[in-house]
Amino acid sequence: MSREAILEGLRTRVADGGAIVVAGVGSGLTAAGAVAGGADLLATYSTAIYRILGVPTALAFMPYDDTNAVTLSLVPEVVGRAAGVPVIAGLGAHDPRRPIDRLVSAALDAGADGLTNEPFVGIYTPEMRADLDRAGYGFTREVAMLAEARRRGMLTLGWAFDSDEVRILLGAGVDVVGAMAGITSGGAAADVRRAAFDGFAAMTAAARAADRNAIVVLHGGPLADPAAVAEALAYTGADGYATGSSAERTPVIAAVRDTVAAFRAVPLRPRAG
Amino acid sequence: MRQFDRGEIHARLRAVMDRGEPIVMGGAGIGLVAKAAERGGIDILMAYNTGPFRMAGHGSLAGYLAYGDANAMTLELGREILNAVDDTPVVGGIGAADPFRDIGRLIGEMMDLGFSGITNVPTTGLYDGKFRAHIDATKLGYPREIDLIRMCRDRDVFTVAYAFSTDEARAMAEAGADIIGAHVGLTSGGWIGAAATLDIDRACEATQAMLEAARAGRADVLVVAHGGPFEDPESVRSVFERTDVVGYLGASSIERLPVERAVSGVVRDFKALRPRATRTAG
Known part of the structure; x- marks a missing residue:
């Protein structure tokens, strides 16, 4: 699907008063589930794949x-289950063995409609990020990858950890800004939750100041369930939410656990004698 | 290639120290560097996944991002390095957080290949802040590296353990590490080195503090300096004068920085020549 058509769909959704949902999926099966639930966009990236494998997403x-090899190999599987919903691939721009233009080509070849900067170096501390930037693997390279994807007609979702990054991403022509509060932790203490909400609000405001029509989605921190997302969208004025563990690991584990337990609760016909 | 047992390595190190010399250990990311380091008299060679990244022109930190299977890279590097040297113990790195391998079996595989010891690289000690807290919470963190060193000691396998704090230095000494590399941060210098490091005074203080903590954990542990501003013989001279370390472990300083300088220098020298055929052109 063309970038323009995808953006038009997202704008219509917002104009109709509906929150955009970007569903993070790590398998064809969960992609199909997300599509059935009405996801506006699918995103597939390595942390989603790791959570499906049952290993820590910090990997x-x-x-x-x-x-990148892991993600690129899964993109066709997700595209095959997407039923026309646009698919965004998350690639690490800092790959020492794959130049940016080849990463973008690989995402296009795999069938992705869009690109996002995940994994991102925003997860590390400022000191490590400074060292990475000096060695050429920093946020700068993530922005360059997204700019190249945009140049080649892909939809771009740019993840930011602060307002400065929001402005840089929009300056590079990114279509959708992802405001990131770090790893999803759910029921956080009230002050932690408030700090995350204020971070979301600041990033949303920075995006709107740079571009009145900027599309902003939120992810991470306290946003682990629909009630928290409703509160965050009301507080910030953002346009939607990107699901992660919240719409994949958590529901999958609960559903499988409960179903197996239900089968196990089925009694046998009493044995004779 | 010669494989050394733990006792043999200690006997060699004892002899080095009895001669009043420092123990010098160095990373090698390609066979050529291993061979050159051996000719220079290196006491122990270190082989791990950051080496090939360094020698491919990338920063050591590339070995801490998710663009390769660190333990597979080290096994591959072992095949290259082990046969490039004749009479030097080679210590191989194991990333203890590997979710796809059993660490006990990996130690066996490394020793079967011909490594003479094990070290905890890639190490989670290089991550900090929120991300470090997260990986510790998901049991991918430094405690697994302490378990790795203990497991090696139980099998009488020689170990070098990188530690980043006094607590870690002590824990590694208690776990049985033969040598502690007191890590004071990513090495500075050159084209892609760390942007900011401790100054020499603070790096020496941090090194001595880790050394004292390690010795409190086990009196006979050997401690060597590593990283941060200790990037050349001159800076290492200060840590030898101001702390009780018995040696130095260099990786970027032994291979990346000298190769950067040597190759660019010799190319510049060639370029400075003026062929007769073009001398009068223009």
Whole structure:
């Protein structure tokens, strides 16, 4: 689907008063589930794949796998179950062995309609990010990858950890800003929750100041269920929410657990003698 | 290639120290560097996944992002390095957080290949802040590296443990590490080194503090300096004078920085020549 058509669909959704839902999926099966639930966009990236494998998602930020190979191999599976819903691939722009233009080509070849900067270096501390930037693997390279994807007609979702990053992403032509509050933790203490909400609000405001029509989705921190997302959207004025563990690991585990338990509760016919 | 047992390595290190020399250990990300380091008299070679990234022109930190299977890279590097040297113990890195391998079996595989010891690289000690708290909470963190060192000690496998704090230095000494590399941060210098490091005074203080903590954990542990501003013989001279370390472990300083300088220098020298054929052109 063309970038323009996708954006038009998102704008219509917002104009109709509905929150945009970007569903993060790590398998064809959960992609199909997300589509059936009405997801506006699908996003597939390595942390989603790891949570489906049942291994810690921090692996997307540690050196035990080739995260881009993992994601690129899953994109066709997700596209095959997307039933026309646009698919965004999350790629690590800092890959020392894959230049940015090849990453973008690979995402297009795999059938992705869009690109996002995940894994991102925003997960690390400022000191480590400074060292990464100096070695050429920082946020700057994430922005360059998204700009290249935009140039080649892909929809771009840019993840930001603060207002400065929001402005840089919009300056590079990113279509949808993702305001990120870090790893989803759910029921956080009230002050932590308030800080995350204020962070979301600041990033949303920064986006709107840079571009009145900017589309902003939220993710992470206290946003683990629909009630928290409703509160955050009301507080910030953002346009939607990107699901992660909240619409994949958590419901999958609960559904499988409860179903197996229900089967196990089925009694046998009493044995004779 | 020669494989050394733990006792043999200690006997060699004892002899080095008895001669009043420092123990010098160095990372090698390609066979050529291993061979050159051996000719220079290196006491222990270190092989781990950051080496090939360094020698491919990337920063060591590339070995801490998710763009490769660190333990597979080290096994591959072992095949290259082990056969490039004749009489030097080679210590291989194990990333203890590997979710796809059993660490006990991996130690066996590394020793079967011909490594003479094990170290905790890639180490989660290089991550900090919120991300570090998160990986510790999901049991991918430094405690697994302490378990790795203990497991090696139980099998009488020689170990070098990188530690980043006094608590970690002590824990590693208690777990049985033969050598503690007191890590004071990513090495500075050159084209892609760390942007900001401790100054020499503070790096020496941090090194000595880790050394004292390690010795409190086990009196006979050997402690060497590593990282941060200790990037060349001159800076290492200060840590030898101001702390009780018995040696130095260099990775970027032993391979990346000298190769950057040497190759760019010699190319510049070639370029400075003026061929007769073009001398009068223009």
